[in-house]
Structures are given as C-alpha cells and as structure tokens.
Amino acid sequence: MAVAAFLISGMSASNAMAVSSTGQANANVILPITITPGDDLRFGTGQPGETLIILKDGTTTNNGSALAVSVQGVFGRASFSVGGETSQTFTVTPDATVTLGTLTNAASLACDLSGTVPQDIYCGGTLLLDPLDTPGPHSGSFNVSVDYP
Amino acid sequence: MTKVTKTFACLLFLVALSVINLQRPVAVSAQVSDSALASSTIVTPLDIVHVQLLSFGSFAAPTVSMGMGTIEVDPAGAGSTVSPNVTLIGTTGFGLFSVEGEPGYLYKMDTGSATSVTLTHSGGAGVGTMTANLVFFSIGKGAVAFPTALGNGGKIFATGFFAGKDELRYGGELTIGEGQAPGFYTGTFPVNLNY
Numbered sequence: 442m443a444v445a446a447f448l449i450s451g452m453s454a455s456n457a458m459a460v461s462s463t464g465q466a467n468a469n470v471i472l473p474i475t476i477t478p479g480d481d482l483r484f485g486t487g488q489p490g491e492t493l494i495i496l497k498d499g500t501t502t503n504n505g506s507a508l509a510v511s512v513q514g515v516f517g518r519a520s521f522s523v524g525g526e527t528s529q530t531f532t533v534t535p536d537a538t539v540t541l542g543t544l545t546n547a548a549s550l551a552c553d554l555s556g557t558v559p560q561d562i563y564c565g566g567t568l569l570l571d572p573l574d575t576p577g578p579h580s581g582s583f584n585v586s587v588d589y590p
Numbered sequence: 591m592t593k594v595t596k597t598f599a600c601l602l603f604l605v606a607l608s609v610i611n612l613q614r615p616v617a618v619s620a621q622v623s624d625s626a627l628a629s630s631t632i633v634t635p636l637d638i639v640h641v642q643l644l645s646f647g648s649f650a651a652p653t654v655s656m657g658m659g660t661i662e663v664d665p666a667g668a669g670s671t672v673s674p675n676v677t678l679i680g681t682t683g684f685g686l687f688s689v690e691g692e693p694g695y696l697y698k699m700d701t702g703s704a705t706s707v708t709l710t711h712s713g714g715a716g717v718g719t720m721t722a723n724l725v726f727f728s729i730g731k732g733a734v735a736f737p738t739a740l741g742n743g744g745k746i747f748a749t750g751f752f753a754g755k756d757e758l759r760y761g762g763e764l765t766i767g768e769g770q771a772p773g774f775y776t777g778t779f780p781v782n783l784n785y
Contacts, residue, residue: 459784462638464685464760466707466722468646468661468775471679473653526650526772529679589650589677 474525474558476587482539482566484548485516489572495565497551519552519564523587529558534586542579545571550583562587634692634754636783644685644760646670646722650677651770658765665727665761676766684727687758687781695785699726699758702780707762709775716771722764724779729757 484493485501493512494502501512523531533554538547552564564585644663652659652675659676663669663684670682691697701724709720758781 460636461782465643469648470772
C-alpha cells in the first residue's frame with residue numbers, strides 16, 4: 442500500500458511539474474533612405490588663374506585671397522533632397538573632388554555631412570582655373586551618398 | 591490423532607507469533623521510510639517567467655538586387671552580427687526567461703514543433719513576414735551553450751539549475767528579404783519545461 446501510494450504521488454508530481462511560457466521576437470523595418478538631386482553646383486564665370494569659391498550656403502566669396510574672386514554670372518550650390526524614415530539621422534559621404542571637362546584642376550567639394558530625414562543637403566566647391574584652361578563651358582559630375590548611421 | 595492435531599495447531603500458533611514478531615520491526619522501520627520518502631518526493635515546482643523579448647532592432651532592409659540580409663543576435667550577450675546589406679539602427683537584445691526549480695535537477699525544454707519564429711508585419715503600410723531561427727543559451731551551469739540549431743522536432747534539452755535558478759536566454763538569426771516592407775514585425779513561439 443505504501444508502495445502504491447508512492448507511485449501515484451510520483452506520477453502526479455511529474456505531470457504537475459510541466460510549465461509553459463511564450464517567447465517573443467520583434468523587428469522594425471524602417472523606410473529606406475533616398476537621395477534626389479536638385480540644383481547643380483554652378484561655379485559661374487571666371488578667368489584663367491582665378492579661384493572660384495561657392496559656399497554651402499549658396500553665396501560666393503573671395504575668402505580674403507587675392508587670387509580668389511567674387512564669382513560672376515550664374516552661380517549656386519548643389520542641392521539634394523534626402524528622404525526615408527522621418528526623424529532618422531543620416532550621414533553624407535560626398536566625393537572629394539569633381540573634374541569639369543578638360544579643366545586642368547579638379548574642383549574640391551564641401552558638402553553637408555549629416556542631417557535628419559527629411560532634409561535637403563548642399564554642396565559648395567572651390568575651383569582654381571589654370572591659365573592654360575580652354576575658354577568655354579565645362580561640366581562634370583560627382584557622387585554624394587547618404588546612409589543611416 | 592488428537593495429539594497430532596494439537597501439535598499442528600501449536601506450530602501454527604508459533605508461526606503466527608513469528609510472523610507477528612517479524613512484522614513489528616518492519617512496521618517501525620516503515621514509519622521511518624515514510625518520512626524519508628516524503629522529503630525526497632517534494633520537489634520545488636518549475637516556474638518560468640518571460641522577462642524580455644528578443645529584439646532585432648530597427649533597420650533598413652536590403653534594396654532590390656542587394657540579396658537577402660541577416661541580423662544574428664547572440665543569446666550569450668555578445669551582441670549582434672549584421673550582414674553588410676542591412677543598416678542596423680540602434681541596438682538589439684536577446685530574449686530572456688527566468689526559470690526556477692529544484693537545485694541540482696535537470697530540466698527539459700522544448701519549443702513544441704517550432705524550430706523558428708515567424709515575425710509578421712503588424713504595423714505601418716505593407717505586408718510580409720520574416721523568419722528567425724532560434725538559439726538558446728543557459729547560464730544555469732556556467733556558460734553552457736545549446737545547439738546552434740534546434741533539432742529533434744524542435745526539442746532541445748537544457749541544463750540544470752544552479753542554486754535553484756536558471757536564466758534561459760534566446761537569440762537567433764533573422765532573415766530579411768530584399769525590399770522587405772517597412773513596418774513593425776512581431777512573432778511568438780511556445781516554450782515548455784519539464785523535469
């Protein structure tokens with residue numbers, strides 16, 4: 442009788458010991474970041490030997506240098522619209538320079554390097570015109586990449 | 591004839607006395623055994639509490655033609671591993687159960703028939719699912735790692751308790767599709783424990 446009681450209690454204990462719970466996994470996929478080009482970077486008009494400077498704020502300056510001049514003609518900064526997950530910060534990786542056609546010197550670029558979606562970012566640049574550069578229009582292209590940090 | 595009969599009756603009596611004499615000590619020791627039996631069968635009931643969920647964080651999915659992406663969360667707490675085509679924002683975190691039971695006992699854990707957890711789109715525009723395999727880790731007996739993938743029909747066998755408590759952690763590898771629809775994804779899976 443005692444043995445029987447032990448077996449019964451043992452079986453009951455085993456069944457009563459099972460417990461269960463639920464695990465959970467979450468993930469959040471955010472909107473992909475996008476960049477759309479707007480205005481081109483325009484250095485305006487200059488003469489051989491001059492340095493043309495376009496600032497990110499869209500203005501021009503001689504930057505205190507006798508070789509730098511206030512840009513003439515139509516000039517302006519480049520602009521890009523960045524979209525994606527609202528309020529998400531992003532970083533900007535622009536090319537360092539851009540070559541304009543047959544011009545001897547590449548123009549250095551100065552761009553916004555971070556922002557918060559949605560936001561427009563801007564690039565200015567500095568272009569030293571070589572005395573031997575050929576007169577006429579010159580153009581080139583450069584890349585700007587954006588990414589979430 | 592009668593005499594023989596009496597003798598037999600006397601023998602029976604003696605035998606009966608012997609049985610009684612033999613039974614008395616057994617009866618006394620049986621009481622002692624009963625006490626020992628009671629203490630050995632009273633086992634601390636298993637208890638499991640879900641403390642925190644497994645988070646794969648916020649991320650930008652691979653765009654089309656970038657291939658499938660992955661985020662792997664280490665249940666041992668070593669952080670996460672993210673494929674280059676996924677941009678992880680913020681942090682990830684392993685899931686955690688607090689388990690209590692009888693010190694020194696082993697317990698068995700299974701996830702039913704599940705070998706993975708399916709995360710279903712539950713917020714924002716779009717539809718879709720993602721799947722994550724499950725990897726468990728117990729600190730019940732130090733750093734005892736579980737198999738990296740569930741086998742045996744989704745069942746794995748866990749380690750024991752240390753001082754009656756165990757921390758059962760879970761992580762896994764999430765597979766993310768190209769152009770995975772933005773939004774919040776969530777999924778659940780069962781966990782069963784037994785001695």
